[in-house]
Amino acid sequence: MPVRFEVNGKPVAVAVEPRTSLADCLRDHLRLTGTHIGCEHGVCGACTVIVDGAAVRSCLMLAVQAEGSRIVTVEGLSRDDGLSPLQTAFRKHHALQCGFCTPGILTTAHALLTEEPDADAERIRGVLSGNLCRCTGYIPIVAAVLEARAAYKAEKP
Amino acid sequence: MTIVNRYIGSPVERVEDLRFLRGRGEYVGDLVRPGMLHAAILRSPVAHGHIRRLEAGAALTIPGVRAVITAAEIAGALGLVPCIPLRLQTSPATAPFRQPAIAAHRVRYAGEPVAVVLADSAALAEDGVDAIVLDIDELPVVADRHISGRHETLLFADSGTNLAMKFTGGKGDADAAFRDAPYTRCARFRVQRHTALPMEPRGLLAEWDAAAGHMVVSGAAKVPFFNRRTVAAMLQLPETAVDLIENDVGGGFGARGEFYPEDFLIPFAARHIGRPVRWLEDRREHLIAMNHAREMEAEVEIACARDGTILALRGDVYVDLGAYIRTNGLTAPRNVAQFFSGPYRIPNIRISSHALVTNKTPTGTYRAPGRYEGSFFCERLIELAAKDLGLDSAAMRRKNLIGDAEMPYKLARVEPGDLYAETECDSGDYAHAFDRCVAEFGFEEKRKLNGRLIDGRYHGVAIGCFIEGGGAGPKELARLKLEADGSVTVSVGSAAVGQGLETVMAQIAADSLGLSIEQVRVLHGSTTLLDDGYGAFHSRSTVLGGSAVSEAAAILVQKIRKAAAERLGCAPDDVEVIDGRAGPRGGRSLALAELAADGLQTDYAFANDHRHTYAYGTAAAHVAVDPGTGEIELVDYLVVEDVGRIVNPLTLHGQAIGATVQGLGGALLEDLVYDENGQLLAGNLADYLIPTAPDFPNIRAISLEHRPSPANPLGVKGAGEGGIIPVGGLIANAVAGALSGIGAEPNTLPLSPPRVWRLANPTA
Secondary structure, three states, X not given: OEEEEEEOOEEXXXXXXXXXXXXXXXXXXXXXXXXXOOOOOOOOOOOEEEEOOEEEEOOOOEHHHHOOOEEEOHHHOOOXXXXXXXXXXXXXXXXXXXXXXXXXXXXXXXXXHHHOOOOOHHHHHHHHHHOOOOOOOOHHHHHHHHHHHHHHHHHOO | OOOOOOOOOOOOOOOOHHHHOOOOOOEHHHOOOOOOEEEEEEEOOOOOEEEEEEEOHHHHOOOOEEEEEEHHHHHHHHOOOOEOOOOOOOOHHHHHXXXXXXXXXXXXXXXXXXXXXXXXXXXXXXXXXXXXXXXXEEOOOOOOHHHHHOOOOOOOHHHOOXXXXXXXXXXXXXXXXXXHOOEEEEEEEEEOXXXXXXXXXXXXXXXXXXXXXXXXXXXXXXXXXXXXXXXXXXXXXXXXXXXXXXXXXXXXXXXXXXXXXHHHHHHHHHHHHOOOEEEEOOHHHHHHHOOEEOOEXXXXXXXXXXXXOEEEEEEEXXXXXXXXEOOOOOHHHHHHHHHOOOOEOOOEEEEEEEEEEOOOOOEOOOOOOOHHHHHHHXXXXXXXXXXXXXXXXXXXXXXXXXXXXXXXEEOOEEEOOOOOOOOEEOOOOHHHHHHHHHHHHOHHHHHHHOOOEEOOEEEEEEEEEEEEEEOOOOEEEEEEEEOOOOOEEEEEXXXXXXXXXXXXXXXXHHHHHOOOHHHEEEEEOOOOOOOOOOOOOOOOHHHHHHXXXXXXXXXXXXXXXXXXXXXXOOOHHHEEEEOOEEEEOOOOOEEHHHHHHHOOEEEEEEEOOOOOEEEEEEEEEEXXXXXXXXXXXXXXXXXXXXXXXXXXHHHHHHHHHHHHHHHHHHHHHOOOOEOOOOOEOOOOOOOOOOOOOOOOOOOEEEEEOOOOOOOOOOOOOOOOOHHHOXXXXXXXXXXXXXXXXXXXXXXXXOOOHHHHHHHHOOOO
């Protein structure tokens, strides 16, 4: 089936089987391999992408459901070769080790801070409860997201 | 020569992060090749039985399904179905218990591979798996170690027993000590089956070049060189005809990267069909196929003097090994026998560990194998003894810690012996870490809360001590090469599994070479880089790989000095190598790029003569237990560990906190529950619970450099596992403290809400 949507600011058109998940479409058809697949049943959160502003498990959404959507993946979080303020904070706080869950955590945190740049630690932990990380113990992740809030506040008038 | 130390000891931000944060990491699942086929694996749905019928015809009629490989195809090509060798604790006695690469006639656990389907897409391969007809005549299921120990139903009839191996850790005369002791106490404990669960499931991409007779397998991790030898032997190829490539790896923790059936099946399939074959494990598959760990029961006793001096330990540990002995399946049973005594001075020990096969997924190592379990058993015994004797359990621990002046201190000898049958703690001031933990945690103040009911919850506070073995030998290799642009490429036989290896090795090399970290490029793991390598296990990469890089760099600096001296007409001893230039102080100097044409390169193999490092520490925990729900809140947690020397405090801190939270998962949440038919009841991440972001917000870690290791030139000690070791015992003792008024003794993990509720409500 043909499907058209926008990924990281660029329009794309792909032909997929109806059973193809958005995650597989992004990875296999569009070769955006930053989106990772960790469980394929919507629990681990590694495949989280931002669809029309909302953090979505791309393993639980069919590619055909994305018709007409605007999608942001981890590859679209920073411009050029630099790191975004959120990514910079992750590096500074050592909020990633193996890096496998990181794309889903970054997209989730980005969606959260875009909507709620004042989110407190408890709110951040609550929102990230749907993203499993086996390496860090989450403490540096929460510290990094807290630090990145300043950049989102500055952006939001 | 000026010694410039800029990176070692500094919280250097990781070089790996720049690609991981932008979605530019390259994991095995990201690789595609022209003409690549996708593999899916049919696994036994039953735990024990004989294969009566296996028919692939219907699968092969599905358009896009290209081949089905079963034991018949493998035996047809190779003359036999090969078995997977052991990597550690090898012994001829283990031969009957090894896992065949694919089930031929008998299946021994639900999840055992029976057939491999190759198709144009992963979805079509899974369709093919569903179309295969598999009939199995079921046999009685050996569902736990008690049934196994009766030896009525044997998993391996030829062996005559379900006891795969027995280890004994021994020292002094335990029986005599127990005979004469004024106080003894016996207890039973259980640690549940759980697993490492890296976030990236396994995956492999195999490419066979028929013309060259060469196989390349991507997706290697942990021990690529051992796995290369193994797969080459199983495919009946020379070792040099196979290369294993290490990509980015989404977590290891002991389980990822060991040799599994698929590590043979996928390369075999690629050669069989003459096309690249990729297999990506899904999570459900991961939970039944990848090594499980930790399932042990202990019946053990402690003997003490009235003043709390520990005189002896004695008893038996029963290990549920699962269906086969995997590559490192005997490491945990071995370790629990040798390291049961932890950091304590215990003169008489006899701990026997019985590894019994059952019809469940085979087990292997998970971060601190045998040590986590042994620490739980030992710390609980000490707590029970202190209570019986009316002693302060914290003071009793401190009193029995091995002293600084007793180093090196010999631990129990393990039989049957191996290269580490005798091992000794290398250095340490164990009481120093203890006192630091007491002070930083505010232990004396907090412990006053023990047993108090505040706002409906019982509070409990506990402290516990541990040692962490690291730096397994025999050696590690490094190759340093000066490149044309003046940078240096470091190739090391250590493997990266997400722990920050590239950054740590670059720090060590940059300091030794007087270069900036950007001028050092680290390559690791793959068999194309070096002749040999030993990999990433037993917290050994910084210890052995780091030492190899450091020593190789020192030699490369000598070569650079000599080459520069010849060009500049001065003595090599006068040449300083600093900031990418070489020359006499104050004189003319050459950029390193100008010397690259000399082909300056160094190979170095660092051997540690089988001397382990022993980091050590103390941890404390404060919990609040809700007797109405059985829920435990971790109010505060601190771990203090002396790691000898810190290369990167940022990554080290990450190891300490991350390991602690994994330990909390094992102590409170994670449980691979099986039913009596050998079926896993926790086969997805909604049922198998690991820690999430809101669970444990209050954890602190302090790392010390109080006693460097004398066993390597850097003075470092392996430090990736210490954080997890004390957690089980500590949390159980804190819960015991909280429920002391009720007299609850939590001797079974995990301390899940239903179990804690029963402890808190004994008459309900």
